[in-house]
Amino acid sequence: AIEHVRFFYQNIWRSWDEEEEDEYDYFVRCVEPRLRLHYDILEDRVPSGLVVDYRNLLSQCEESYQTFLNLRSSLSNCNSDSEQENISMVEGLKLYSEIEQLKQKLKLIENPLLRYVFGYQKNSNIQAKGIRPNGQKVMHVVSSTMMTGLLQSLLRDRLCQEPCKEETEIQFHSDPLSAINACYEGDTVIVCPGHYTVHGTFSIADSIELEGYGLPDDIVIEKRGKGDTFVDCTGVDIKISGIKFIQHDAVEGILIIHRGKTTLENCVLQCETTGVTVRTSAEFLMKN
Template sequence: MSMEIFAFDKSLQERLVEYSEILTAGAKVIPASQIHSEWSCYVELVIEPVGWRALWKIPRLTCQDFEIHYPTIVVVEVENVDFQELSALVKIVAVQDEIQLPEKYDVPLNELYPTQHQENTVLDMIGTANCIDQLRFFFNYLWMPWDTDDDDDTDWVSLHLEPRIRLFFDMKRGVVNKETCDVIRSLTREGRDIQAKITRLEEDISDEEEDQDQVLDDGKACQLMKLHFRLQQIKTEMEVLENPVMREVLTRNKGSNMTDKEVKNRESRGTRSEGYFVWLGGSVQDMISSLSNVQTVIGPDMFLKTSNCLQEALDASEAGDIVVLGEGEHQIRGVGGLEEGGKFKGFGRLGDTVICGRETECGPSLMDFSGGEVYLEGISIQLGDLQMGLLARKGKVQLIGCRIFVTNKSVIKLGTVVLPGAKLIAQNTTFEGLGTAIVIHSGGSVTLDGCYFNECVEGIQMHDNSSLAVNNCSLSNFKEHSIRMETQKYVTGPEGKIGSSELLQNVSEINIKDCQFENNGKGDILFQAKPSAAFFAKQEGNTNMVS
């Protein structure tokens, strides 16, 4: 059966007209508190209530609950649509892998992608698919978590609709610079996380108030107040960023976090690379000894600045600079000027030199690199609650004697993701506690030498036309597979192939030398049919305000 889905590529004006018609009821004001009910009425008029098939792209946190890999896509049949809740009861009719899922599940409508082929040909599937596309776009890109706090006498449509649609298309077309896009995504993500925490806390406090024998927790009430305050701060910042005039001002003055004096001082020193030493404190003797070690890394003549905050050093750095880390836990929200290349060097014990994310302030990855050559040596990278450790978009990332790990193990945690055109070289590096240690997209390249994998669900996930070279590594003791390849070249039909390393003999993308394959829970190698290419190709561009 064909799994082709409907695709809608709409212009700014088309989106604006659609939403104006859906949400404008005559001349009356539509406050934020009424937006959901307006959608419920519209959906009930348009969407087929029962009997149609769709692909369900299971969201990341639901995959975590089911203990399955993200992304996972399954075929479902809709048994009932709940128009008030904007959700559907679905029956799962086909899965790709041997995964355990409930037979039926309540799914938000915006997670469903109706298929073009339906057994019941009288259904209006174009109208249904178009309506779900409208719903998905609206709640992904236009509706913000702080909107619920708007006054009831404020017209949400006239205040927010057009500016937010224009913001989405400006980001998609590259009109908004990357730094501002990153800030917008980070604020939106943080706002959604905070709103989820507020909802949970309010439920806990409500339960405590109902229980007369339980004393109200002042700590929870104080935390709730702080969360509301932060949400209002985010709302204020986003109101500025939604204004195109203010965005232009920020773009012209994006420079860096350095003062004008600092910028002039750097320019006066020429274009050579500089060094930053991040030191969290210690005795004078410790400091002297540490600076001696730093000198062996950067040489005696490089210009060096010291800081007690890694993020400040990264914000002040430029491509090609060197950041040397003393022992301790260093929190960051991004890699600053080293995004386009540079070097991170830790000294001391590997387990005591740790980079981790600031809660809610990071993107989906802790370290995001988009060009040049990046070297990381002697550093532990802890994912925490983030989805992935390193993201290599372009250029080359080299890991030497590093450790990428999580303490809160989950099947959806990814160590390193290598996108098309990027290259990862890892030597003597350990991947620990991850769902998937390394993901290689088509066109990406990975070389591993003397690397270790501990307590990971699977080792390496790759695709057709990617490249993997592994030397002297132990590809053993995975809960599932050491290598999982999504392919259209090496399998025919929906059935996959599971076997030993002998399966790799005629696979041009993979070169294995002096490696051990032992005790892998579901087999050493898995070739599985690639999910519908149409599904991934026909998404709304690559602009994502939340991920």
């Protein structure tokens, strides 16, 4: 019983809950959603960014509420109708309004139905690099191992399709994540056949092309780990083709398009939740 009480006050109880009067209503409105959120976080079912936002909001609300209590206590001990008291009352009203807004934001995150609709509008912090300083575009080739036959096929089919007036720089990578992180505006990433396992997020902020060399079932990119985005798109014009994406225990889905246009062609998305999320200011085009 003592452990249950300790758990309640450490993880569920909020200092402003003491103002709740209806115990049953309090349990339904506060205890149940907070308890569910607590275990969702433990089981990695909540994106890490959302967890950080929730804890920051919780700290802000606790701090504001303590300030409000101190101010209310000082007002109750003051008997005179002084100018200072009037100022304190105005400050108290502002604090009360601020606390109510913070509490509403917390409730949005605590509610599993509203959590991803209203409570968490994630914006990628990755800034576009723009055009490379020397003005050149680079072709990135991803392959866990590069055999002579594969290299010859690449040279014939993709790298030397037609005579070029300028030399094209080619960079080789062993995994697709490092290739995307090395991209600038206008670059192309060619992923060779293989099964690639990644643990991070593909944050694509520039207009690039990510294409598989072969059939989608032969080019598999699998995301390991729970809770976070797989492919995060904010570029003006992004093209992804010929790749199979696999995600396990997903929360947000494989592809999230925050802004700009993203074209998906001949790709396979294998996940357990929503495959694609398109924000209001974004455009998404899917081709087979």
